Amino acid sequence: MGYAGPRAAAPILIDGLRRLEYRGYDSAGVAICDGPRLAVRKAEGKLARLAELLEDDPLPGTTGIGHTRWATHGVPSDQNAHPHTDPSGEIAVVHNGIIENYLALREELAGRGAVFTSETDSEVLAHLVAEEYTGDLLEATRRAVGRARGAYALVVVSSREPGRIVAVRMISPLVVGVGDGEVFLASDIPALLPHTRDVMVVDNGEIVDVTPAGARLQTLAGEAVQRGLLEVTWDVGQAEKGGYPHFMLKEIHEQPRAIGDTLTGRILDGGGVVLDEVHFPPGFVRSLDRIWVTACGTAFHAGLVAKEVIEGLLRVPVEVAYAHELRYRDPLIGPGSLTVAISQSGETADTLAAARLARERGSRLLALTNVVGSTLSREADDLLYTRAGPEIAVASTKAYLTMLVGEYLLALALGRERGVLGREEVEDLIAGLRTLPRVVEEALGRADEVRVLAERIAERDDVYFIGRGLDYAVAMEGSLKMKEISYVHSEAMPAGELKHGTLALVTEGTPVVVVLTQGATYDKTISALQEVKARRAFTVAVAWDDDDDIGKHAEAVLRIPRVPELLAPVPAVVPLQLLAYYVAATRGHDIDQPRNLAKSVTVE
Numbered sequence: 247m248g249y250a251g252p253r254a255a256a257p258i259l260i261d262g263l264r265r266l267e268y269r270g271y272d273s274a275g276v277a278i279c280d281g282p283r284l285a286v287r288k289a290e291g292k293l294a295r296l297a298e299l300l301e302d303d304p305l306p307g308t309t310g311i312g313h314t315r316w317a318t319h320g321v322p323s324d325q326n327a328h329p330h331t332d333p334s335g336e337i338a339v340v341h342n343g344i345i346e347n348y349l350a351l352r353e354e355l356a357g358r359g360a361v362f363t364s365e366t367d368s369e370v371l372a373h374l375v376a377e378e379y380t381g382d383l384l385e386a387t388r389r390a391v392g393r394a395r396g397a398y399a400l401v402v403v404s405s406r407e408p409g410r411i412v413a414v415r416m417i418s419p420l421v422v423g424v425g426d427g428e429v430f431l432a433s434d435i436p437a438l439l440p441h442t443r444d445v446m447v448v449d450n451g452e453i454v455d456v457t458p459a460g461a462r463l464q465t466l467a468g469e470a471v472q473r474g475l476l477e478v479t480w481d482v483g484q485a486e487k488g489g490y491p492h493f494m495l496k497e498i499h500e501q502p503r504a505i506g507d508t509l510t511g512r513i514l515d516g517g518g519v520v521l522d523e524v525h526f527p528p529g530f531v532r533s534l535d536r537i538w539v540t541a542c543g544t545a546f547h548a549g550l551v552a553k554e555v556i557e558g559l560l561r562v563p564v565e566v567a568y569a570h571e572l573r574y575r576d577p578l579i580g581p582g583s584l585t586v587a588i589s590q591s592g593e594t595a596d597t598l599a600a601a602r603l604a605r606e607r608g609s610r611l612l613a614l615t616n617v618v619g620s621t622l623s624r625e626a627d628d629l630l631y632t633r634a635g636p637e638i639a640v641a642s643t644k645a646y647l648t649m650l651v652g653e654y655l656l657a658l659a660l661g662r663e664r665g666v667l668g669r670e671e672v673e674d675l676i677a678g679l680r681t682l683p684r685v686v687e688e689a690l691g692r693a694d695e696v697r698v699l700a701e702r703i704a705e706r707d708d709v710y711f712i713g714r715g716l717d718y719a720v721a722m723e724g725s726l727k728m729k730e731i732s733y734v735h736s737e738a739m740p741a742g743e744l745k746h747g748t749l750a751l752v753t754e755g756t757p758v759v760v761v762l763t764q765g766a767t768y769d770k771t772i773s774a775l776q777e778v779k780a781r782r783a784f785t786v787a788v789a790w791d792d793d794d795d796i797g798k799h800a801e802a803v804l805r806i807p808r809v810p811e812l813l814a815p816v817p818a819v820v821p822l823q824l825l826a827y828y829v830a831a832t833r834g835h836d837i838d839q840p841r842n843l844a845k846s847v848t849v850e
């Protein structure tokens with residue numbers, strides 16, 4: 247975050263960082279220029295600690311930069327917190343991302359006598375800017391980044407030029423907010439919204455020169471760049487908790503609305519699907535030979551659903567790959583294929599790299615993302631936005647469900663164009679999709695039953711999730727939710743795999759959650775349930791409202807309203823989101839900001 251203007255910078259930076267805390271929160275700091283004096287205040291721990299330090303001992307000054315950190319190089323500590331300064335204390339930098347050649351740079355600088363005070367890669371940037379400084383911060387920064395390699399966003403101030411901030415974007419996100427006689431910099435738009443809705447997105451390889459009078463953009467090669475302002479139309483209130491104790495619970499309850507928004511205007515009465523920003527060339531879909539789906543985390547679990555749905559409907563092979571694996575493989579991606587990169591933020595470094603690889607190999611790239619203007623969205627050929635609204639809780643919920651909805655729409659659009667879908671099939675699916683907001687609302691209405699169950703599971707150390715096909719995809723997501731916020735060890739596996747090893751871990755009372763929505767494999771999965779029951783597991787089933795048999799097999803049943811089986815993941819994940827939430831709440835964890843994690847992982 248950066249600020250240059252007439253007002254006191256520190257409170258503006260703290261407020262902005264609060265809205266960016268989802269990106270990292272293990273330490274925080276600010277550097278403020280007060281005339282020719284540059285002062286740094288930083289501390290390990292959450293932003294609140296830094297805010298307290300500043301309240302006790304305020305820093306005056308109207309130009310400043312701030313940072314909230316998610317450690318990559320060097321443990322969370324006061325020393326490793328940003329900003330970092332050069333030895334003279336005249337230059338301060340904050341930095342997101344990774345400087346890949348920092349060790350070589352550090353050795354080179356140390357060889358000339360530099361002394362480092364942190365273990366970070368970022369600190370070398372302050373030294374480099376200082377070494378290059380001959381009176382112009384813009385030129386010094388430009389030369390400094392010319393020596394650094396990596397993916398990063400960098401913001402720099404100098405006591406020699408109070409009132410000026412220089413920033414560079416090299417892959418990691420960076421936006422400029424333009425106010426009246428004041429300018430803001432941030433790594434995401436919510437930080438700017440209390441002050442301005444006029445935003446300029448900085449592109450890769452650009453450097454921006456900020457003063458209270460405005461922001462000037464250039465390429466790193468020195469060519470001036472003209473870029474208009476974008477007006478942000480969404481409300482800052484959307485990014486606040488709205489009466490719920492946690493953003494996660496609020497976001498879980500926003501799902502009916504988010505699904506409705508994602509569907510709005512995209513289904514025609516006659517059964518057609520309109521995806522405004524998908525423009526496949528003529529004949530492309532008919533000749534499509536393979537679809538690649540790539541993503542990380544929750545988005546990857548949405549990808550597992552995409553594979554089942556698209557392959558099932560289109561009979562086209564769909565490969566789903568973790569982006570961090572795909573990018574280092576030599577995959578058989580080529581022209582004639584479509585790559586669907588799924589990412590809530592559109593900024594996950596691994597997903598971007600895998601998407602770029604696919605494009606380099608001639609694949610068409612479709613971005614299924616929640617963030618308009620994100621890096622992924624700007625690099626893709628086709629766009630399918632999920633319209634979930636800003637998601638603040640680290641554990642993804644509404645973004646996941648809207649990703650699924652996007653996938654159904656995509657499958658329908660592709661299926662129609664390929665001419666492989668029967669009329670009845672399309673009608674059933676469309677009718678089912680239209681019911682989803684109401685169905686999810688109904689599933690949410692049963693939160694109290696989930697809460698009671700959660701109290702029991704909260705006492706356990708391990709929990710297992712099983713299912714087959716689409717139910718396995720849901721089990722994966724349910725298990726991820728559980729471990730990321732409740733810190734209960736959890737694993738998901740295909741129901742048939744349990745007996746090949748993991749069953750050894752099931753003892754009296756071990757909770758085993760079985761997702762059971764698919765008719766074709768129902769009996770087989772019941773056998774797996776019986777196997778764990780015979781080992782005295784505590785069995786919990788997620789099953790349809792009209793499943794009259796399940797009560798005979800499972801000790802506890804979380805019921806979901808009926809929809810066509812292909813759409814089952816949408817209602818089925820809801821009780822599992824709630825289960826994870828209430829287990830975490832019972833155990834008293836920091837639900838919105840679980841330890842060691844970040845909302846958006848913009849480093850490798």
Ligand code: G6P
Nearest residue numbers: 543544545589590591594844845
């Ligand atoms: C992080 C988050 C996860 C998220 C994953 C992918 O690990 O903690 O919740 O699923 O990144 O994020 P993306 O923005 O690409 O969907």
